[in-house]
Amino acid sequence: MTDVIVPQIAGGEPAYAAAHEEHGPTGLMKWITTTDHKVIGLSYMITSIVLFYIAGLLALGIRVQLTTPHGTFISFQQYNELFTMHGSIMLYLFAGPFAFGGLANYIVPLQIGAPDMAFPRLNALSYWLYLGGSIMMLLTFGVAGGAADFGWVAYAPLSTTTYTPGVGADMWIMALVLTGFSAIFTGVNLITTIFYLRAPGMTMFRMPIFTWNMLVTGILILIAFPVLTAALVMLFADRHFGAKIYAVTGCHTVAGAVDVHACGSAVLWQNLFWFFGHPEVYILALPFFGIVTEIFPVFSRKPVFGYKGMVFATMAIAALSTGVWAHHMFTTGTVLLPFFSLMSLLIAVPTGIKFFNWIGTMWRGQLVYTTAMLMSIGFLFAFLMGGVTGVMLASPPIDFFVHTTYFVVAHFHQVLFGTAVFAGFAGVYYWYPKMFGRMLNERLGKLHFWLLFAGFWVTFIPMYVLGLSGMPRRVASYPTGLGWHVWNDVSTVGSFMIAVSFLVLLVNFWVSWRYPVPAGDNPWDAHTLEWFTTSPPPHHNYTHLPLIRSERPTWDYNHPDAPTIRYDHGRGGHPNGHGPYSGGNGAGPSGHGDGAPGAAEQVPAT
Amino acid sequence: MKIESRFLIGIGVFFGIIAISYWFTSYEDGGTLMLVGATTLGLVPGAYYFFWHRRFQGSKYFFWGRTDRAVGTRPEDRDDATIADGAGVVSSFPGSSIWPITLAAGAFVLLLAFVFGTWLALVGVSVILIALIGVTAESRRGGRY
Numbered sequence A: 001m002t003d004v005i006v007p008q009i010a011g012g013e014p015a016y017a018a019a020h021e022e023h024g025p026t027g028l029m030k031w032i033t034t035t036d037h038k039v040i041g042l043s044y045m046i047t048s049i050v051l052f053y054i055a056g057l058l059a060l061g062i063r064v065q066l067t068t069p070h071g072t073f074i075s076f077q078q079y080n081e082l083f084t085m086h087g088s089i090m091l092y093l094f095a096g097p098f099a100f101g102g103l104a105n106y107i108v109p110l111q112i113g114a115p116d117m118a119f120p121r122l123n124a125l126s127y128w129l130y131l132g133g134s135i136m137m138l139l140t141f142g143v144a145g146g147a148a149d150f151g152w153v154a155y156a157p158l159s160t161t162t163y164t165p166g167v168g169a170d171m172w173i174m175a176l177v178l179t180g181f182s183a184i185f186t187g188v189n190l191i192t193t194i195f196y197l198r199a200p201g202m203t204m205f206r207m208p209i210f211t212w213n214m215l216v217t218g219i220l221i222l223i224a225f226p227v228l229t230a231a232l233v234m235l236f237a238d239r240h241f242g243a244k245i246y247a248v249t250g251c252h253t254v255a256g257a258v259d260v261h262a263c264g265s266a267v268l269w270q271n272l273f274w275f276f277g278h279p280e281v282y283i284l285a286l287p288f289f290g291i292v293t294e295i296f297p298v299f300s301r302k303p304v305f306g307y308k309g310m311v312f313a314t315m316a317i318a319a320l321s322t323g324v325w326a327h328h329m330f331t332t333g334t335v336l337l338p339f340f341s342l343m344s345l346l347i348a349v350p351t352g353i354k355f356f357n358w359i360g361t362m363w364r365g366q367l368v369y370t371t372a373m374l375m376s377i378g379f380l381f382a383f384l385m386g387g388v389t390g391v392m393l394a395s396p397p398i399d400f401f402v403h404t405t406y407f408v409v410a411h412f413h414q415v416l417f418g419t420a421v422f423a424g425f426a427g428v429y430y431w432y433p434k435m436f437g438r439m440l441n442e443r444l445g446k447l448h449f450w451l452l453f454a455g456f457w458v459t460f461i462p463m464y465v466l467g468l469s470g471m472p473r474r475v476a477s478y479p480t481g482l483g484w485h486v487w488n489d490v491s492t493v494g495s496f497m498i499a500v501s502f503l504v505l506l507v508n509f510w511v512s513w514r515y516p517v518p519a520g521d522n523p524w525d526a527h528t529l530e531w532f533t534t535s536p537p538p539h540h541n542y543t544h545l546p547l548i549r550s551e552r553p554t555w556d557y558n559h560p561d562a563p564t565i566r567y568d569h570g571r572g573g574h575p576n577g578h579g580p581y582s583g584g585n586g587a588g589p590s591g592h593g594d595g596a597p598g599a600a601e602q603v604p605a606t
Numbered sequence B: 001m002k003i004e005s006r007f008l009i010g011i012g013v014f015f016g017i018i019a020i021s022y023w024f025t026s027y028e029d030g031g032t033l034m035l036v037g038a039t040t041l042g043l044v045p046g047a048y049y050f051f052w053h054r055r056f057q058g059s060k061y062f063f064w065g066r067t068d069r070a071v072g073t074r075p076e077d078r079d080d081a082t083i084a085d086g087a088g089v090v091s092s093f094p095g096s097s098i099w100p101i102t103l104a105a106g107a108f109v110l111l112l113a114f115v116f117g118t119w120l121a122l123v124g125v126s127v128i129l130i131a132l133i134g135v136t137a138e139s140r141r142g143g144r145y
Helices: A027-033 A037-067 A076-111 A120-142 A167-195 A209-241 A266-283 A286-299 A306-323 A337-364 A373-391 A396-402 A406-436 A442-468 A484-514 A553-560 B002-026 B030-054 B099-116 B119-141
Strands: none
Touching: A027 A037, A037 A076, A037 A120, A037 A406, A076 A120, A076 A167, A076 A209, A076 A266, A076 A286, A076 A406, A120 A266, A120 B119, A167 A209, A209 A266, A209 A286, A209 A396, A209 B030, A266 A286, A266 A306, A266 A337, A266 A406, A286 A306, A286 A337, A286 A373, A286 A406, A306 A337, A306 B002, A306 B099, A337 A373, A337 B002, A373 A396, A373 A406, A373 A442, A396 A406, A396 A484, A406 A442, A406 A484, A442 A484, B099 B119
16 A cells, blocks of 8 residues: 555644554565665665775775885785775765765655655665665675776776776776666755655755755756766776777777877866766765754754855855866866866855854854764864865965875865764764664763874874875885885874774664663754654654744744844744744644644644 | 745856856866756756746746646745645655665666676566566555555
């Protein structure tokens, strides 16, 4: 029987518990056949975190190899495979899917008061495609010739069959085709859900910033991922069907002259790849900006500062990010330096607005230093450092000097570590009580944070020094006498600190599973709609909804007498019946404090 | 619908401007083409939402002046909507379904066929066809809860 939700006005409590019971399969079949966005979101998060640990282990292999000059821990071939797979798994299979597949899938429908995603079966298909792509990528370690070894960017002509023969590279391409489609479907699903399934009164400018950022991310996915998938298909055609799109070999005439019509363009790959690749960086950043923008207000006990500024800054970052792809290609000599330099520098402006708004949110707030808050503050420091060096790299004279050195490695690790790790795990600590109805241990969480925070700086700051002293990227070995040894040692120590910190996280999960501490519906006294329902939420999410009169309906419901600060709306008064919002309908929530739902509520029937 | 349409049309206009300025500063066709693609991505759905926005509002400039489809602003777009305003069928949501994983398994095998040999494509396409028939029949019939 198809499940139809019919919200009605109801006078009493009973009957919805039965309507919300899930009648589907249980156990393993539940995970395999589910179309529930919460189960799919959890599957995404569990899979991506497992992949994060795998890619982390690969990173440790890289660091061990580089600890000593002339390292012999692994062969050069294995080293190439390690850094390629580390980058590929982290970027394609962890950071993106964790954010827009996992957290967004779970949280966005809850935040806008929707019963599920707009296309639940498409949502399930997205997850299974993603899992298939992940399995295919991991399987490449077992094939003849080993995994792909041309870097996560797969630059042509290195990625053509002349230089990278072997099945591993082909499977790498196909794995990314699968995950590319998965991402596109998720993007469509998120946008449709946000446009069509919002609760009454949840206008676009009352949506939580996290939902806004996921909407913008969805648009970016639709701009970027089709380009990647198309470029990969063309690469595959080059490799096996004799196409000459990127290939630069075999295009000489018998006499030895170059036949330009038989030649591809290797730089075309870079153009196509980075047209995906740079928006991808923001696909990996914007969701995490959204996470910390949920966390700062809650643990500062204030509404978010500059709501509309945040929304427009998100849009500006996304829009500009699509016009900067060639700043990765300054040294190719084929791109328009002033255009791309200017556009890249401009991104610092909306990002700066976000920073000021985050600081403004915390300013004179009552800060509560939970692990989620500490992780978010860690994100501020890490991302600021990565962002500032990004501004430096946007300047062609500096980029020409440090291109393909460890300076760039340090820069993008600080950016992505700030977003995907600090902000991503801030999200895990923040929403874990909602997902499982139990708390994570705060003491272990803080131990995790401080180990991670220290390890982060110890790992990546030496890389700036190494880059400025000329150590190139992607080298498996380096000679003695260049002063690189010490800094590499420091970096390796830092990377093991990070590894230990993530063991602490595993312990924390185990403690939470073995000795559960019930969380309650709203342990943080949070603002947004997802904290209104039970933890974990029932099938189809809500048995009733509060009146939505601001961007923090749960707070309004729980604190009917609290004065509401509005920085940017200019509409004074409390949203629940005392201000201009109350005009006409006279239906402010009633019965606060006794646990009864508000005047209007949503009751599903089947 | 108004904000949604403005949001998408804004994307289209922005990328239109960027595409034009990029073309006339670089004369590079690959990048320009992708920027034009992004422009279309904003304008086409934006125009669609704008169309529905006007139709909901009962604009006399649509449908030869017929305003019988006018429903006013949707409850989720109104500042003063109560939850009761959203009463009625929200949508129809499928129950659990085995077909998404089947379809993905078919796609997995089909893509492996490009790497390991054409015979795998037979398996992949068969599984995909079965899954497509299954998911379509399920849509018509209604899934198992």
